[in-house]
Amino acid sequence: MKPVDAAVIGGGILGCFAARNLRRWSISTVLLEQAEDVCTGITRANSAIVYPGYDNKPGSRKGEMTVRGNAGFDTLCQELEVPFNRCGSVLVTYDGETLPRLWKKWEQGVQNGVPGLRLLTGGEAEAMEPMLKPGVKAALYAPSTGTVNPWQLGIAAFENAVKNGAIPLLKTAVTGMEKTESGYLLKTTGEDIFCKVVVNCAGLSADRVQELLFPPSVRLHWDGAEYLVLDKQAQKPGRIVFHQAQSCGKGITAIPCVEGNLLISGVRKPIAAPYATTPEGLRALYAQAMDLLPGLDLTQVIRSFGAVRPNPYRQTGESIHDFCIENPAPGFFSLMGIKTPGLTCANELGMYLAEQTAAYLGAERNPDFDPHRNAIPKTEDPEIVCQCEGITRSEILEAIRRGAATVDGVKRRVGSGMGACQGSRCSFAIEGLLEEVRHGAL
Ligand SMILES: Cc1cc2nc3c(=O)[nH]c(=O)nc-3n(C[C@H](O)[C@H](O)[C@H](O)COP(=O)(O)OP(=O)(O)OC[C@H]3O[C@@H](n4cnc5c(N)ncnc54)[C@H](O)[C@@H]3O)c2cc1C
Structure with missing residues (x-):
């Protein structure tokens, strides 16, 4: 080259x-x-949240980039034809001890220029999100928070x-x-x-x-998080719900995703195997989820997964x-x-x-740069391969044409296998299409 x-x-x-x-x-x-x-x-493997920018210190790179990045998301997602939902978020606390942390975040957010940030009483938060366990002490509402895949x-x-x-x-x-x-x-x-x-x-x-x-x-030390994914049918909050935990770091988070599923995230721990879940981690996640949102129907959990975070440390x-x-x-x-x-x-x-x-x-601007990318279009093809998500054969072939080399690659381009059956009905057929393309039969 x-x-x-x-x-x-x-x-x-x-x-x-x-x-x-x-x-x-x-x-x-x-x-x-x-x-x-x-x-x-x-x-x-992450929480899919477009953060508003109150978690970070004023003047920090993170604080400035988050507020700017968040503000640019509508345009960015229009240019790239990716769904984005500015659903808003509430950060709730149930005890007096954690109230100062919530106020600090409000202050940081105001200084960082987070738009529309508002402190709520417990009653206001519970009215906004009726699935919350009663007894909210106070909450921080951020209308600019969003979700994206x-x-x-x-x-x-x-x-x-x-x-x-x-x-x-x-x-x-x-x-x-x-x-x-x-x-x-x-x-x-x-x-x-x-x-x-x-x-x-x-x-x-x-x-x-x-x-x-x-x-x-700098050295990177890894730790982890674990997740539950609930089916689209499951009852869910309208906004992202963060729980201000007593320990430092965030408590459990409930995220209504752009696809319509509910994602529950939490429990950070040292990890033995990257991307693996653990029985104790998932048990804790179930318990904390039910504690924050008691009406959750956890029989609607269709998937769990683990994530890895690289934490930077100086020598x-x-x-x-x-x-x-x-x-x-x-x-x-x-x-x-x-x-x-x-x-x-x-x-x-x-x-x-x-x-x-x-x-x-000393480079010049590229006058031919085109920020626009076309999404894979939904088609009327009668041959539906992924029954749960209604993904057609021609959409899958387009995903393969664009570079998907595995069943997972197809999933990440068109959303096949993301429904209730988690690919048990369509994976075989998608593998067949990948094989046919590999052998030049399609
Ligand atoms: C648990 C968790 C939750 C998160 N939630 C959020 C959230 O809700 N909102 C938010 O804004 N951010 C969130 N983040 C942060 C966000 O997910 C990450 O900052 C981002 O995904 C990091 O992307 P990356 O490209 O650095 O890493 P990766 O996606 O890991 O990409 C790095 C790539 O480098 C490749 N690579 C490595 N070594 C080599 C090599 N020698 N040669 C060639 N290729 C190599 C790897 O194969 C890999 O594909 C979260 C992160 C974690 C871990």
């Missing part, structure tokens, strides 16, 4: 948005992803980056790096890549990728709370341990990396 201006390592949501935004300039860009598809790492958004950014000329190199892991006179040489499991700028978006491995060339100043042991963007040498940028609210800020972080790269390279 000819030398390129920028090489993005990692095709999670952050790498996809970095590549998309780099193409706003005349910066030739490759995106290297070790898996056979994009958005299969942290991006596929994280992998759909990441895949849309990826497709738009490629449409604008970014070169995807999937199944290509970066295994080594050298400094050259004009930039960097990336050793990969495929061909060698010469580039002027490296943009390291390797998620859980970002510290190890940087370490291929520079001594680490001194100090934990880093703000977004950590390392720049160990000219033309080398690393996103280190970008956890919540990385989804909310994906476009902002990508834009920051693109601006830094453009300034370093």
